[in-house]
Amino acid sequence: MLKHSRQRDSIKDFLMGRTDHPTAETVYSHIRETIPNISLATVYRNLTLLADLGEIRKLHTGEGPDHFDGNVAPHDHFVCRSCGQVLDLLQEGSTPVRSMDGSPFDGKVESKQTFFYGLCPDCVEQRPEAEDIGNSISRR
Amino acid sequence: MLKHSRQRDSIKDFLMGRTDHPTAETVYSHIRETIPNISLATVYRNLTLLADLGEIRKLHTGEGPDHFDGNVAPHDHFVCRSCGQVLDLLQEGSTPVRSMDGSPFDGKVESKQTFFYGLCPDCVEQRPEAEDIGNSISRR
DNA sequence: TTAATAATAGGAATTATTATCGTTTTTATT
DNA sequence: AATAAAAACGATAATAATTCCTATTATTAA
16 A cells, blocks of 8 residues: 655655656755655655656666656657757657567557667757767766 | 777677577677686677677667667667567657657757567467566566 | 787676665554 | 554665776787
């Protein structure tokens, strides 16, 4: 049985109030302003729980730590390899899922995530001829 | 300047010879049969290097460790939450990348990854009424 | 065939996240 | 309101995946 908690409410509210896509660490440092003794483990615990409940989305960007999104409506994301920011994109038109031979995929599809990678509009402007890969944010 | 190495060739050859999507650990244990004293760090180093060169693809599935794909032609992937296997899918029709307001996205898009999650055909057959989420493979 | 430098092996270190566990909160039940 | 059951918590240890470090070896250029 799910019980109420101030910490979880606070985390949920925080995420709903922004359009960027904070990491657990970012959520933690902000919530601490209101609940100074909250634990990082509690932040992770509740972010994962909220994601399992479908109230938020966990984004595995592959670039550093996971990010979290309070907007659960279907949309795609862009990850900037220079500044690391995660931007929302319109979801591209969804076609039926098909195996490599063209036949309909007959597993059970429960969710989908699409990430685009490159340079965000701000960073592309700052270095239009950028050729070098990965020099500002940690790659892994 | 890039120098030749037996280890890197062996890793590349291994990946090109299969259609599944091994993890670094899997690559490591197989290469060890030929080069017994190869280091896991060498495997990671070369997998990352080959991915940066565009010769292979690194897949951030978000479920456990990254996987690697010797097939660099555009296609999507399916990740089974029960058995963990990564399957190839036809890439869904690509439309121009657009921001949330519908305008063309004006960053520089360099790559894209789409993952579908759920139960693969084999696992869906074994438990057709599967309701429970994440009980066999480690979630993170 | 020697000098340079890239790449390696092996292990330590780091990063991100989850598990553990004793304590505190919340909620249902007297 | 008091009590009891069980969720949730905070603090920290543990784990998983990956990267870093350093002395040595292999490759290429001169």
